[in-house]
Amino acid sequence: MTQAQGFATTQLHEGYTPGVPQFTVATPVYQSSAYVFSSLTEAREKFALREKGYIYSRNNNPTQAVLEQRLAALEGGVAAAAVSSGQAAVALATLALLGRGGHVVAASQLYGGTVDLFDDTLRDFGLEVTFVDQDDFDGWREAVRPNTRAFFAESVANPIAQVLDVASVAEIAHEAGVPLVIDNTVATPYLLRPREHGADIVVHSATKFIGGHGSSLGGVVVDLGTFDFAAEPERWPALFVPHRRYGEVSLWEAFGPERAFITLVKSKLVGDLGPALSPFNAFQLIQGLETLDLRVSRHVENAKTVAAFLHDHPAVGVVFHPSIPTNPWKGVARTYLPRGAPSVFAFELAPSEEDAFARAERVIDALGTIRLVANIGDARTIVAHPASMTHNHMSPEQLAAAGISQGTIRISVGLEDPADIIADLAQALALA
Template structure:
């Protein structure tokens, strides 16, 4: 695994022998003859024409992430949000239906319930642990189910093998946002996922310096298995003059060929080469970072659970979690560094806690080498109605932590400072 993090997708065989994948800062790509370029547009050959739909640096990133996920191919895009949007748009035509876990990143929930609904796709949300709810929610028009392998912010795991079996029995594609888990800890394709999406802005990049997203096709999804359910892939495209179901080969699958040709190009959700380069550098140390961050987070979660101001710790190791069996079975390498605590003093305590932190930074990102803290109910999940926020694990007193690479003792001291500030508020509230 660590070897692939460093080598997959790049063999130093560029003309100069550069051992680091270079940044291809070119908008357009030259062709020896007019016929070469014409054939590229006619999809008769592979290559680069104009960087909106890809460039050689993003191609290395695609090959590396596909290899890490054990997938058939990947598509790199401008952000994690673009990855989710494009993956779902490619699977869900107007009039179709999506079943989604009710525990998702707030931005994803907003996209589903607002923009995707505008596009004529119906959505049903379910408790991710209630397998009969997944069964019941799937209808003839359902084309995809969506879950997070570890949910943001409560770090809950799902029984993906069971959900995949339910979905596949009805020819429904399984889409998994695996941003928090990363392929260093968990590969959704090994548990039945058809499509994996990542916000590479987080752990893959790892240093809080680039926005990026990746869609991985694990190779299971075959639109020809049930052609009438996927006409946009199995019938000839008037616009592109091909049947996308035929577009299969190294680095190319029907779904990703369609997503790249149509949505990356039309939405302009291009990943800049410099960002792809930053993510590639981040991935080189992913394995090490995830091991260290997972261990530090588990240590701090355990300690926070014994603190008077903390009503509840939402970390996989916390006692009484409904996903304990799944975590023990599927996450032997750890569960990353994002988890949340519910402070008994509510929002005021959360505010005092955050403001007292000196080492941890108040910021809404996750997956950075620096530890970050935020109050999801008034930030990442603030556009959701309160009941929905609570279901997502973003209560009034919830503070989300994304643990970084600092020394655990320094972090414990800083969190203790936050708790001391919050304890005054709890006392006042009580």
């Protein structure tokens, strides 16, 4: 579609035109591992990336292509790569930027799996990371090194819903000559579009709100088309140095600024490392995406109601939700989240002489409607204990920097009747 259109129209229609081959209104599942070539000449040209088309589903698939085009449009980007999980999206976007011997400056307030990736696996690859408090702008500046190739942060941090001042961090990244990568999983493009505030690349765990039903894994890397890699081409050899894989030309020359970075992600990293998204999972994620605005609106309203209840409960010490009057990121949220704050946040049990983990365990185990699940963004309300689950590999210092204690409970508020969510929390908190 070329005409201007709204968010809901884009999430329903972008990337798929009914008519081939059976005129189905819903995007088909092209459940195929490979594709027939009409001739060896056609195969040769496609393998050399001189001709567009499908080769093998590790690299691309027609169902996956619809998901990519739709999410790129919703984020205001120029191209996207759909991969097997959100973790794969973070890893591939970072690897594509860092290259050999690179360095990333990352917020301390990140999902535990991302911290593990940056602080453990990337270091095994000879890559470097410096963590900074995402609100410490001097810290971002001071962390820059000659080999820095990216800044990385979450738009809304998991689990304490710390809202990033995207524009300020983007400005510092651009002063350093590097792109800002934003994990927009928690906010979704419906609540926040990082491109509008200076970000350059977005990653998503599509497993979460995009799919919305806890049924399928998937991730997406979106190039927003805002970072000028050509300003310092020597910093990005993977994009500008001619390579035999691309017929002794550079990716930038062959694909231009709109496709070069995503082609690097798809043709090299997904192709070599293999984290492909299955066609069926792509189909499931598209089905979820078609109702994203409706679901997220309900999530937002339910979360605001639940947060207010928790804030007033005597067993709760603090609620990390931007709607709470005392929340330190309430003002930033007004700027970046005009449609409301996301439904993933944390709360701390009130101080007590009893062991904090034991109290959190008693509350969590008493829940009925609300389930203990290592996920967020599900249609159902779910909780987790970050310190012993999603962030359990982090050191005590890293947990403290992320605002997590043994008494922290993360909640992802779902689509149930809010009165039922509150009733379940009330009976469990009575045991605290």
